[in-house]
Amino acid sequence: MSLTTRAALAMAMIVGVSTLAVLWLVIVTHQARLAASLEARLTTQLQIALRQGEAAISSLHREARALADGPVMRAYLADPVGERGMLEARLSGLLAARPELFQARLIDAAGKEEVRVERSDDRLSVTPPSKLQDKGGRSYVAAMLGLKPGEVHVGRVSLNREHGRIERPLRPALRLAVPVFGPDGGRRGGIVFNLEGRALLPPSRQGIAELRAVKPGGEYVLHPDPTREFGMELGTGQGLQREFGVAPGQLIPRGKSATVTRLAGSPESRDRGGAQAEGMARKAEPMLAAAQWFVPKGSEEARLLLVAAAPERAAFALSQKTTRWLVAMILAVVGGACLIAWLLSRTVTRRLDVVARTARRIASGDREAVAEIGGEDELTDMARAFNSMTARLNRMMVRDEETKSLLRLANSEFARSNADLESFARAAAHDLRGPIIALSALRDWLEEALPDPPEDARLHLAEMRRQVRRLEDLVAGLLNHLLLGERKPALTRFEAAPLLRRIVARLRLPAGFRVESRIDTPVITAARREYEVILEQLISNAARHDDRAAGTIHVRLGQEAGALLIEVADDGPGIPPDAHERVMQPLLTLRSRDSGAGSGMGLAMVDKIVRRWSGRVEILSAPPARGTVFRVILPQGAPPPTPGEIAARLAAESDGAPAGAMLAGAGDGPGVAASDRPA
Template sequence: MTAVQAAFFRSSLLNRMAGIAMLSAALIGVTIGLVGVAVVHKVESQYAGELLFRDLDRTTTAMDRAFGQVLQDLSILANTSPIQGLVRTLDSGGIDPVDGTSTAEAWKTRLAAIFASFHAIRPHYLQIRYIGFADDGREIVRVDKTSDGSRRIAEAALQAKGAEDYVKEAALLQPGKTYVTPVNWNRENGVIQEPRIAVARYIMPVFGEDGRRFGMIVINVEGGPFMSAAMRDYGIERQVVMIGPTGNRYLYSPEANAGLLELDEGRSLPDEVYEAIEQAEADDIVAVREQLIAGTIYDGITPGGGAIRVGVIEDAAALSEGRRQVSGILTVLVVVMSLAAALLAYKLTAVALRPLCAMNKAIIDVGASDRAPELPEDREDEIGQISRSFGGLVRRMAEREKRARTVFDGVSDGIAIASPSGVIKDLNPAACDLFGYTRDELLGQNLSILMFSDDRRRHDRQIETYLETGRPTSLFRTVERIGRHRDGREIPVELTVSEIFDNGERYFAGILRDVSERREKDEERNCLIAALEASNEELDSFAYVASHDLKAPLRTIHNATNWIIDDLEGEMNEEMQKNIDLLRSRVQRMERLLDDLLEHSRIGRKIGDVSMRDVDGSQLRKTVEGLVHLPEGFTLTFEAGFDGIRVFEMPLAQVLVNLVSNAIKHHHREAGTVSVRATAVGERYRFDVRDDGPGIAPKYHEKIFQLFRTLKARDKVEGSGMGLAIVSKHVAVQGGKISVESEGDGTGATFSFTWPAAASGADAGESDRSVA
């Protein structure tokens, strides 16, 4: 912010608003003045353009009339009777066959008289000639302009013009057509005449009555005087420049009332002027060297047969003088109006802001007191609206501060706010109660009063590090510290520090929670966890020892049966053999029961006793097929999509093996089918194992998952009764649930359970669909 800006914002509102109003009035006045000048400039430019285009139109009209007049004279002369009379007479040996008496000389005399009459009314015709194509383009009749009239050229002085380019061009013209030569110096017998006269030759061919090309009428017109007379006749008031197709230039000056034709000599105007005229577009005005130029292209019948570039020039200085006078008048008016408007703006602003200044004074007088300022809320204008809005804002802020203070004072956690130097600025009753002080005793004190020396030094270092580097330290995370009570005892607290800003000032707010009770509960929980871990170790030890100790007598019984068989070899009858086999089967059943019981007790209690190798469905299928003993007549199928799943191999493979083996073992026929299906359900899979066996009655659906439960006598179906209980516990440990669907009417049973997918398994966004 610059010094001017700072001084502006330090001034009073009245001065600022008045200054803005005065500046705005001045800017508006200046803008009006500039717009006025621009309008004057625009109007004058448009007027100048209209004048230029008016003279440009007059110039082209004058050119049309001048060139058209010459062409009209050509047509008249080419169709006079002496022209055809000479054609007939010269073709007939000297006597006109039409009247039988007129000689060639008589017709020439008549034609010369006609030529002389045209010289009398056309002062810019230098020569009028009748040239035949015979005798190398020899002149037949020629009348030249003289200082006192005109003169017929004697027969002996007539010239042959067959070598001239315009004669060759005329020989190609069709009846009624004309040709105009470029402007060049007049020549006699091939020599440029002095003083030099620039001429343009207007030519029309002459044909005999039989259509034969005979000759031509040629009018030599003085270029400069001819165009000057045309300009004067049309009252051209500005300088005109014409540039012909061969580069010849004609300049007309209204002041001199004459023109200048430039052929070989240098240019009278700067090159930029000629270039501007040659490049000018129609209806366009360009400025060159303090001159305004309007240009166009004249493409009528012209000398040389090409287009003529025409430009009209106006001196821009004459326009600028009038513009300066008007601009000066407007400037004076703008200054006077701006000063008057600025003074009026100041007075009106002072009147308009008087109530607002009074309201500002009332707010300042209240200061930091708790009472609300007396504002003119009863006014119906904008001041009243501001007063009502501000008064409402003050009341809302007071209410909000009251609510915030209520929350601040009412929360159960202690809150303390301190400066970066550690001075306590505010704290709530919970913080006071936590440390045993009153609020007044702690306000203005340093935080060190609430800390022991070690925590005090660590706290000071963390604050210093943060203020120096700006990098957050562990202080800004929730940490546990030891607080110091007023009576000197330790208070374990959980501390969270946050950085806050108020009116640009930095403060640190700390939230403190007494964690004494939580520490006691944590210690109690740790004791319980330790006791539980010891109990689990004892249970594992007990299960192993029990299994080992119970298996020892079973091995003894098994060995004893072997000894009995050996001792009674050859003496055992069928009854004895049956009892021995029964004893052995009971021993084997007891061993399986002990193994299953030990496995059941270990499920979910040992971390790391499950393989975390993730496999796809095809690998899992091969594992299950390899572990299942499939009797002859039974088939095991995995439905489409099973190979696409991805799961942890164990203990899922054991669960599937148990369910498939259970379905085969309890089947009521010699042949059967078991199918396995997997379906993605969110981030888990649902597995269905279906068989076509006897089924299970609904009343047993819950009991079959209990320990030692079988639906058939163990003498009929060997088993420990633990298979489904082991499956159910494995599923439960994985967060799932197993169920069975069956009516027990011989239509089979379906066991269903859910199992978590591996990281690359089922898509959590899809549900209840078959895995493909």
């Protein structure tokens, strides 16, 4: 995923999350206010419902009083037989004008019905006098007959019954009664209206609010779910107690103005109300409810508890429009953030790309490439640092190349002069052998020619033989030293003890000398020829430089830390410390030539071998204490390269460089010089 995309996604995520967080915060901080607002709405709904109820009762009351005190009633009371028709017509007109009324009666002071008009199946009918009933024992009649002028009685809401059975569909009904007095002020009975209970009550749902009307006993008269109504009368057991676990009196004491309560669904309602799936899901959640008692015209028995309730979450519910608007806003903000992040990081990455491209160009050889980016920020700093780094690298590389070519030049010069020197020395040593041989032969012939020489001539001849022999040794030593390392030595495994024995035998040491050996490593892996030379030279050196005719030479062959160890200890006079370096150099001996010194090449050969293997020679000796220990440490690595190989490697390294040609020429030097040289 590119940096740009990642930045855009990160930005979108941050913005999205923080938007949601802010939204949540706003909801939380406004919760109380939102709840209060819902409460206010509920209270308002409740007040409206109460006022509607009161208005309905008042209106009917006025109607009833107008009838009771009106001219028709007065005329009827004056002439019940003659004016009966008028009264019937008046009642019928009333029923026709008020659809919520389904019965209007005049009941006399004894409780008998005098006139009755009713609505059934949308038809008004006047009950014939023969069918009029005596309602003397009914509670509402008793209440009515106890009313003073101007008072009204409102009965409780109950289901309408016809001939003792609850009418279906359910028809909640209530009675409203006003007293009727004669012109003399005597009680003549009263007017009773039977009216639809629902006419008094508001609709069960108004907006988000649900309205419930509860009888003092807890029975619902009005409920959004009609099956819960009239739980007592119908014997279903439904009611406020069942639904919310509270009694009406607990919700609000009598006489108190509207209060808001939080109602949680009672466990009972959730368990047993299960039959109504719709109800169950809804009652489970807590609700806010505003409740107030409604007492119509002081009729205590008819009082109802009105409850306006709404689910608590309704306070926080957003309208669909708001939600849509919010989602669109969030999406727009997130999208905008995405775009801005993309654009921003694009400006960064585009400039980074410039640096990356430059780096690639430099890598592919264009060392002059420079990363050019505009602006003035950290990226510009980076590009500047990058440019100065590459410039410095470039300078370093140029310098390095110069140094290398100089080094190559010096190397080839060195190799050539070294080779020249070697080939000269070799040729010299080589060519010296011819005259030496001739010298030796001539001396022999001289001896043959003089069968009986005088004493001094004999001595001279003897001395001559010695000097020639020394010359020969010297030249042979020089040649051996020069030729050492010409060929790549092969590593072989060999046994140490027999090798040492053979060398000692070959050296033919003077009679008084003994060689004692201690061999820690019986089988040795080394360049055998060179190992032999070292041992040979050290042992013969030890014997040659002893100032006594007899001595013991201790040889120790071992191994330590990846290196071979050769120790040769004598009991001779020792070597002063300031001469330790000198003895290892070619042609330098510590004693005069005539006193039995060697060729002067022995230790130099040892030194040359040891150096080539990156080893070292330690000399432990401190006269006047007797004895010298030569300790050779010879690392067991890969064989060192021969001069030819070194020359070849140098040539290969400088391939194509101007120095290469010179070196190739120099490389031939040591190879051909030895024998192809014309005499």
